[in-house]
Amino acid sequence: MISSAYIHIPFCNYICHYCDFTKFFYNRELADQYLKALENEMVTAVGKKQQAVNTIYVGGGTPTALSYEQLEVLLKVIADSFDVMACPEYTFEANPGEFDERKLALLKQYGVNRISFGVQVFDDQMLEKLGRNHTVADVYENLRHFEKQDFQNVSVDLMYGLPGQTYKDFESSINEAIGLGLPHYSSYSLQIEPKTVFYMRNKKGKITKPVEEEEAAMYELLLNKMESNGIYQYEISNFAKPGFESQHNLTYWNNDFYFGFGAGAHGYLPGKRTVNMKPLNHYNKKALEDGLPRLHEETVEKRDAIEEQMFLGLRKTAGVSKKGFEDRFGLSINSLYRRELDYLKRKEWIEENEETIRLTKQGQLFGNIVFQEFLLEDEKL
Known part of the structure; x- marks a missing residue:
C-alpha cells in the first residue's frame, strides 16, 4: 500500500539565501498553469476515485504563497485524489507573514490538520541575514491565527550553525520556541548547498559557519533543552510531545512507499524511486501532455x-x-x-x-x- 503523498508547490515570494529546493518566484499565470499540470499528474497516478492515505504533506517552496483562489483550486485537486477528511495527518508548510485567517480557515475547511511553520530563528537581524521576509512579530501574529482556527498540531522549524550565530543566540531561539508550548519542533544544522546565495558568499569568504565544536555544542544544547521540557527526540532532528510525532516524516524513515507530485518531487513506489523534472516549463509541458513528468525512474534492488x-x-x-x-x-x-x-x-x-x-x-x-x-x-x- 502507498500510504502517503507529498505534493510540491515551488512558488515563493522571496528566495532564502540557504534554500536549494526546487523553487521559483511567484507568478500568477505560471501558478495557474502549474496547478493544471499538477492535477493531471495526480489524476494519472491515482485515478479519479479518492484514495485513502495515512498522511498528506504539501511542501515547497511556499504553498501559502498562492492566492486565496489558487489555494482553493489546489485543495480541491488534492481532495479529488485523496480522502482528505479521513486522512489522520494532513500537513501544510507555511511561512510567517504569508497568510491570514481567511487562508487558514480555507485549509481547515478542506481537512488540513497540521501546520509546519518555518520560523528558523527568533531574531530579526538574523532573519534578515537569512533572506527571510518575516519578523518575530509575524510569528506571534500567525500563532494567534492558529489558535483562533483551533490548529492544535503545529510544528516549528529552527536552524543552527548559521553564519554569525553564537551558542547564546541559538539558546535564546530555543528558549523562545519552547516557551510557545507547541507539540512538535524540528531543528536542522545549516548545510551550505551549491546554487544558493550562501554558497557563493562562502566561496568568496564573505560568510563562514561556526566551527564544528561550537555546532556540536549547539546540537547538545538542543537535545538537553528539549528533553528537560518534556519534548522527546524521536529522530535526529525532530522532537515531539508524545503522540505528536510527524507520521509523514516517519514514512520516509521507515522506508515506506509514498507518492511524490510536482516539479522536482521524489516518490517511492513499489520497486522504484521516481524523480520529477525540475524546470517549471518542462514539468508543466510533460505533466499536461501525459501526466508523467519524470526526469528519471530508478529500480530499487x-x-x-x-x-x-x-x-x-x-x-x-x-x-x-x-x-x-x-x-x-x-x-x-x-x-x-x-x-x-x-x-x-x-x-x-x-x-x-x-x-x-x-x-x-x-x-x-x-x-x-x-x-x-x-x-x-x-x-x-
Whole structure:
C-alpha cells in the first residue's frame, strides 16, 4: 500500500539565501498553469476515485504563497485524489507573514490538520541575514491565527550553525520556541548547498559557519533543552510531545512507499524511486501532455532497499527493528552486519539489544560516518 503523498508547490515570494529546493518566484499565470499540470499528474497516478492515505504533506517552496483562489483550486485537486477528511495527518508548510485567517480557515475547511511553520530563528537581524521576509512579530501574529482556527498540531522549524550565530543566540531561539508550548519542533544544522546565495558568499569568504565544536555544542544544547521540557527526540532532528510525532516524516524513515507530485518531487513506489523534472516549463509541458513528468525512474534492488532501511531507520531514536528487517528482507541484520555492528559498538556509536539497533547520542554526531558502514559488499548478498 502507498500510504502517503507529498505534493510540491515551488512558488515563493522571496528566495532564502540557504534554500536549494526546487523553487521559483511567484507568478500568477505560471501558478495557474502549474496547478493544471499538477492535477493531471495526480489524476494519472491515482485515478479519479479518492484514495485513502495515512498522511498528506504539501511542501515547497511556499504553498501559502498562492492566492486565496489558487489555494482553493489546489485543495480541491488534492481532495479529488485523496480522502482528505479521513486522512489522520494532513500537513501544510507555511511561512510567517504569508497568510491570514481567511487562508487558514480555507485549509481547515478542506481537512488540513497540521501546520509546519518555518520560523528558523527568533531574531530579526538574523532573519534578515537569512533572506527571510518575516519578523518575530509575524510569528506571534500567525500563532494567534492558529489558535483562533483551533490548529492544535503545529510544528516549528529552527536552524543552527548559521553564519554569525553564537551558542547564546541559538539558546535564546530555543528558549523562545519552547516557551510557545507547541507539540512538535524540528531543528536542522545549516548545510551550505551549491546554487544558493550562501554558497557563493562562502566561496568568496564573505560568510563562514561556526566551527564544528561550537555546532556540536549547539546540537547538545538542543537535545538537553528539549528533553528537560518534556519534548522527546524521536529522530535526529525532530522532537515531539508524545503522540505528536510527524507520521509523514516517519514514512520516509521507515522506508515506506509514498507518492511524490510536482516539479522536482521524489516518490517511492513499489520497486522504484521516481524523480520529477525540475524546470517549471518542462514539468508543466510533460505533466499536461501525459501526466508523467519524470526526469528519471530508478529500480530499487534488494541491496539498495537494505542499505536504505539501515540509513533511514537509524535516524530514528527507536532505531531499526531486527524482526521488522528480517520480515521484510528474509535476512537477519546479524548475518549481514555482525562485523560492522561490533566495530560501531566499540566506538560507542551504536547500541544493540535483542530487538533493535540504534544510534547513541555520540553516534548521532557522527551519523554519516556510521551510515557508511552499512554499505553492502558484493559477496554479502
